[in-house]
Amino acid sequence: MSVEKPEGPGVIAEKLGAWIADVHASALPDRTVEIARLLLLDVTGLCIAGRGESYVRATLQATDPGGACTALGHAGSFSAFDAALINGTAAHGEDYDDTFEGGPVHSGAVVVPAVLAACEREGLGGEALLRGIAVGAELMCRLSLVAPRAIHSAGFHPTAVIGALAAAGGVAAALRLEARQTTSALGIAGSMAAGIIEYLAEGTSTKRMHAGWAAQSGIRAALMARGGFDGPRTVLEGKHGFFKAFAPSRAPDFSPVLETLGESWIMETIAFKPYACGTMTQPYIDCAIALAERGVQAEQIRDIVCEVGEGTVHRLWEELAVKHRPPTAYAAKFSTPFCMAVGFFDRKAGFGQFTEARIHDPAVLALAGKIRYVIDPDNEYPDNFTGHLRATLNDGTVQEVRQPHMRGGAREPLTGAELAQKFVDNAQHGGWNAALADEARGWCETVFGEPALGTIARFRQ
Known part of the structure; x- marks a missing residue:
């Protein structure tokens, strides 16, 4: 039995799919590239900082060794899904990761682990990594503006649920999926989105895993779409769609998603935290x-x-x-x-x-x-x-x-020296010596120009 598919210009995921498929790293603004690099640096430092924490050790127990991908700061190799889960959980675990005013959502801890693992799995290089991080972060920031506060009010964690879509979009960009495949990836990710905020009741660790779960979900959605699995094109605005499910108290406004898309990059306003808390x-x-x-x-x-x-x-x-x-x-x-x-x-x-x-x-x-x-x-x-x-x-x-504003945000950004010191402090907290930390910081600075990501394997320790 055939299913009639909606036609017309109102299908948001199709517009996003067309945009994502057309993004080229060489055309990204300098500031977009710089923020993508800082996201990579910040997430790498946080992954190292969390490598010995109990919740990361517990996450490792839910993974299987072997595969092509790196969990930063851990010996051995993992599947792309497991590496994304570990890295995302570590990066978000101390609530020291970036944030976006207007959402709020944490882009780096979701998008960077997803795209990094996908690129390593597929043998891709720095250009694909840059493209995926930029697209995923932009998508996450824009989607967070559709129904402000309503996702939280419904009992869900915006980083978790929006993160699955953003990770799928970022991985689709890195893998150069066709527009139609990317649209399906977003549709599939809508059914993978999860994450309630009941962790607040007793201070338990479930929020910590939300970023990692979203990251691995985004990889699966993109790979399934590439293989021919289809997802609903109306995943965002549909009668039973994403915002109807996760933000029912507010009518969604999709203008922040589409206005200036491809012309300006709002991810350039991402804030980097000076403090390790909410x-x-x-x-x-x-x-x-x-x-x-x-x-x-x-x-x-x-x-x-x-x-x-x-x-x-x-x-x-x-x-x-x-x-x-x-x-x-x-x-x-x-x-x-x-x-x-x-x-x-x-x-x-x-x-x-x-x-x-x-x-x-x-x-x-x-x-x-x-x-x-x-x-x-x-x-x-x-x-x-x-x-x-x-x-x-x-x-x-x-x-x-x-x-009057958050330090570390667009109104008062942290300096390069402050961000570098944060990285060093995080690496030291994770038990790395100064030489290894400096090597990792240098890798983050130059990796977008590398033809392959094999050099990341040196950080499996």
């Missing part, structure tokens, strides 16, 4: 550090009230009693009060601030317990991530601090 907490940490640097002591503070965007409350502020005393070190990364408190004391929020010792530190918990929120109806979230605190001291005086 995205929207970052400007609040800056506020807490600024308060401490004014000479205010924790014992002088009576209470702190923060103005926040309503869309951030259910993930980063509630239940407030739990956020005041996070049950696990991972849960602490999604507690704005804890992140602010530890930032106040340490002037940073890296790997060392999210440990079992710190979540039981009496001074940190005492300060976190003084922090609460009020909803600001004019807050710009998710278009802009801002921070604010109003601290009332014991003597009745008030100190107020505002952070």
Whole structure:
């Protein structure tokens, strides 16, 4: 029995498929290439940093050795699917990976592992890697703007569900699939998308695997499409499509996906995190550090009230009693009060601030317990991530601090030196010596010009 397929110009996946099939690395803007390179650098450092963590070791137990692909920082080789799962899980595991204001979504931890593994599997070179990373990141950012906040509100993780589509598009670009095949890859990936945010309840690790799961799903979708498996062309806008399933509370607006597509690259505005925790907490940490640097002591503070965007409350502020005393070190990364408190004391929020010792530190918990929120109806979230605190001291005086944007984003990018230091710190955390870390950093700088990716095998250690 034949199935009548919809006709006309309104099929979004077909338009995306035609665009993806026509992208050439040589025509990419310089800034797009630079952001793709920084995504590769950031993800590589994070994969190394996470190589010995318990959740990565557990993920390794779900894989089989052998294959053509590299899990960065691990001996041996793996299938493309397993390598993408391991690398994606490690890259996203500490919530230290890039973010996109307006989504928010984490592109690098999904797209880089998917495209890297696909290119290594197929014996492709740096040009294909660049093309795939750029396309996948662009697709992920644009799709995140279709129904802002609605995916989170439905209980799903945007990075996880949108990530499957973005990874499929990025791999399709790297493999040079035809437009029709790419459209099917997107359609297939829609049925592979998954990832609920119930990890928030107990601070468990499922969010950590979302990027890796999406990455390996994207590879499978693209390879199945190349083999002739078909997927629905109406995967995005259809009656039973992606946004109907994952964002039912909001009518999708596809104009951000198609407007200027092929003319401008919004992935150029991807932000790189200065702190290893939830995205929207970052400007609040800056506020807490600024308060401490004014000479205010924790014992002088009576209470702190923060103005926040309503869309951030259910993930980063509630239940407030739990956020005041996070049950696990991972849960602490999604507690704005804890992140602010530890930032106040340490002037940073890296790997060392999210440990079992710190979540039981009496001074940190005492300060976190003084922090609460009020909803600001004019807050710009998710278009802009801002921070604010109003601290009332014991003597009745008030100190107020505002952070107008996220450091590391388009409004205040991290410097090249800051990003390089982040990479070095992550590599050292993962147990690599300075020489090996420097070699990996150099590889990230030059790999887009290499004819093949075989040199990555040196990082299987």
